[in-house]
Amino acid sequence: MGRRSRVRGSMVPEAEFSSYYGRPILKKPTWKNPDVPLYLWVGGMAGASSVVAALADATGRPVLRRGGRLVAAGGAALGTVALVHDLGRPSRFLNMLRVVKPTSPLSVGSWILAPFAGAASAAAASEVTGVAPALGRLAGWGAAAFGPPLASYTGVLLADTAVPAWHEVHGELPVLFAASGAAAGAGAQLIVTGLAGAPRRERTPVARLAVAGAAAELAAGEILERRLERLPGGVVDAWRTGRAGRWNRLARALTVAGGLGALLAGLRGPSGRVAAVASGAALAAGSLATRFAAFEAGLASAADPQHVVAPQRARLATEGPASAEGSWLAGERSTRPVPRS
């Protein structure tokens, strides 16, 4: 029987579990790199930017409105391309809209992305051409309605798998991704306002959002790791070591720097503009690094049989056998066997 390896873990007594020659139990996610991390990143950035654009429009901030609409539309387009390119059969991408399935985060996500991309593109087209500004405003609000879900659902996308480093933090991932989206969106708009030389009135809201987003992203990442720390089998190592660990450390450094820099973006004159552009770039890059870290953590976790066995054994020892009873979505009945007796 394969090797018996020792399980690391602080909360559970040391235990040894066998494995089948150390081979993985789970399949490695086949999602392409960088397509999927890139999609997670632009989805968050575009989603947050759409809300910024709508509120900038409502409060009379033309530079932010324009920047927000363009980033939302560009992000939606780039995200759609990345998603289609990730498919094994790209020519069948329309099959994504064949059914509406609340049990599938990717189905729900497709139904969020499609209207978001349509509305954001319409708003951006109106912005660029100046045609039908009223309809552009309406489309902008439409995009803003789908933007926040677009930023947070991707957390569910990763968490709704059997991969321990993703599934076990299913409460934290959507929050981390929404916060990371806020930081990236605010970062993109800081760059826009800085480069455009927009007045402080335009810069201030996104500087505030940048600081809040960076703080939330750092806090959510910390809480996520603490939850994984409590699991036996060294699941937290998936986020802390290897490629994921390097992305993670880079993400934190960039997000801290960007968050602090955004505090200076309110300064008058050129120094404020430079601070806005630099901190915005750091935050956007930090958000991208966070997505790469999350993606790589899942790959590492799926490859380690102890990540699967140790938490399940610990749960068996403390809570007894698992049950699937409990929280069913109504739509799930269509996917279950029919009782016959």
Add this chain to the structure above:
Amino acid sequence: MSGRPHHPADPAAGFAGNVGTPDTTPMTGQTERADWIGMPGERPPRLGFFTDTSVCIGCKACEVACKEWNLVPADAGPSGSGSTRMADLDLLGMSYDNTGDLGANSWRHVAFVESQHRTGPQKGDVRWLMSSDVCKHCTHAACLDVCPTGALMRTEFDTVYVQPDVCNGCGYCVPACPYGVIDIRPEDGRAFKCTLCYDRTKDGLTPACAQACPTESIQFGPLDELRERADRRLAQLHDRGVPEARLYGRHPDDGVGGDGAFFLLLDEPEAYGLPPDPVVTTRDLPAMWKRAALAAAGLAAAVAASFLGGS
């Protein structure tokens, strides 16, 4: 529709005499055309596999029969190239198992475990365990739940089937499976796994692996009958002094609602590369959606708040 097919109770038939009693083995029934092909409108029974690993001899006839019947290609990689060089033969170098795991091109996988007896009079002696693994056709199937196109469906036999003409290769089913069964075939782009020989069961035939199994380690039939048979076999083994025998995936109230393909194992599941207590990931999905909605609302509120106040 009547109950189970009639099996002549002839103890000399097949290998039944070696492995149990007419109560615990299917006897010669596997070669007969089944009776679940009833009248139109009649619902057939839930079909499944019971793999009794205590009689598996590791011959891999199931792997070969599956590949032959389902036209499953050779694994991608050097051996798929037709090369006969030793270095290209994909030998894993760990045991007599060179298949390694289930995947898009391996719908049956015979695990070969070499270890020692840990208890009993043979303690310390070498022990060989063999087990033919397969898709579990879960009651609560995560792959089916997360499939965004509806390509994964439940058949009239309540097996889980990928419709190859619908699958767009998104790959979500791959990390969703708690057993690591389904995978993408890279050169094709779509996901593949055991179909429980849907084309054969529709015609009342036994799946290729069960048909080929020389020891009736792989037993096929209506799931409720298989569960009764497995319970009797487990009791028989316990009576004969094999306390390590256990059923895996048998119970309808476990984390996946019971497996349509379940097993009798002679060691812990993880020794065979199986998760000890898997849970369908979508059990927690309602909580995840709530959290995502909350996070989205928080994001919108944070943006709105940042526009409040002076500039």
